Amino acid sequence: MKASRNDICPCGSEKKYKKCCWNWREKWAAGIDKYECDQDIKDIIRGTYNFITEHDYRGGCHTISAIMHILLTEKGFNSVVRLGEVQIDGMTFDHSWIDLDGKVIDIAIMNTLQDGIKIPPVIFGKSVSTGKQVEYRYGVSQNIDETAQRVLNMSIGNYLMGGVEQGTLAIMRIIAENANISFASIEETVRNYSRVYRLKSVAPV
Numbered sequence: 001m002k003a004s005r006n007d008i009c010p011c012g013s014e015k016k017y018k019k020c021c022w023n024w025r026e027k028w029a030a031g032i033d034k035y036e037c038d039q040d041i042k043d044i045i046r047g048t049y050n051f052i053t054e055h056d057y058r059g060g061c062h063t064i065s066a067i068m069h070i071l072l073t074e075k076g077f078n079s080v081v082r083l084g085e086v087q088i089d090g091m092t093f094d095h096s097w098i099d100l101d102g103k104v105i106d107i108a109i110m111n112t113l114q115d116g117i118k119i120p121p122v123i124f125g126k127s128v129s130t131g132k133q134v135e136y137r138y139g140v141s142q143n144i145d146e147t148a149q150r151v152l153n154m155s156i157g158n159y160l161m162g163g164v165e166q167g168t169l170a171i172m173r174i175i176a177e178n179a180n181i182s183f184a185s186i187e188e189t190v191r192n193y194s195r196v197y198r199l200k201s202v203a204p205v
Contacts, residue, residue: 016171020102020130026143037124038170043181045071047109047178061109063159063160064096066156066160079099080098080199081096081099083198083201084139085140086139104124104134106122109198152198157192158194
């Protein structure tokens with residue numbers, strides 16, 4: 001999926017890309033402030049966004065969603081991590097995201113490994129750029145590749161602990177600090193999620 005300035009924006013707004021999501025980073029701060037949700041949720045979203053932006057962190061949806069789930073849950077929110085195929089403007093790929101009270105929160109979508117544009121984050125099913133409901137399809141089929149299946153079969157805690165050498169706990173520490181959340185022991189907190197799994201998401205037919 002690639003879009004030039006004069007193409008129709010893939011977010012579904014029917015506006016030209018240059019008039020819509022082309023400059024979504026400039027609209028980010030105002031965009032999050034428009035959402036009516038708890039300040040802790042906003043802080044976790046901002047902390048995640050800032051990490052991805054500052055480190056140009058690409059393709060880390062499984063790690064990001066696991067970390068966000070733990071932070072949200074520790075703050076008392078009813079978060080679920082979902083994994084499945086996502087379809088955006090005809091492009092389909094395996095992905096993980098957060099389901100909070102039945103609404104999609106997807107920050108990692110902003111920097112995937114897919115070719116083309118970087119997609120504005122989704123908060124409660126809406127684009128931070130336009131404030132409108134996105135037309136992305138989450139969980140379009142039963143099909144996921146072997147890598148995604150392995151991730152699905154691992155608990156969230158074991159997944160993060162298994163990626164320590166790749167920096168998973170360091171990433172969690174940075175995002176938590178960005179969100180003004182502190183832990184006596186991140187390792188112990190993560191191990192508490194050794195029996196919590198992602199849910200495979202398949203859209204209803």
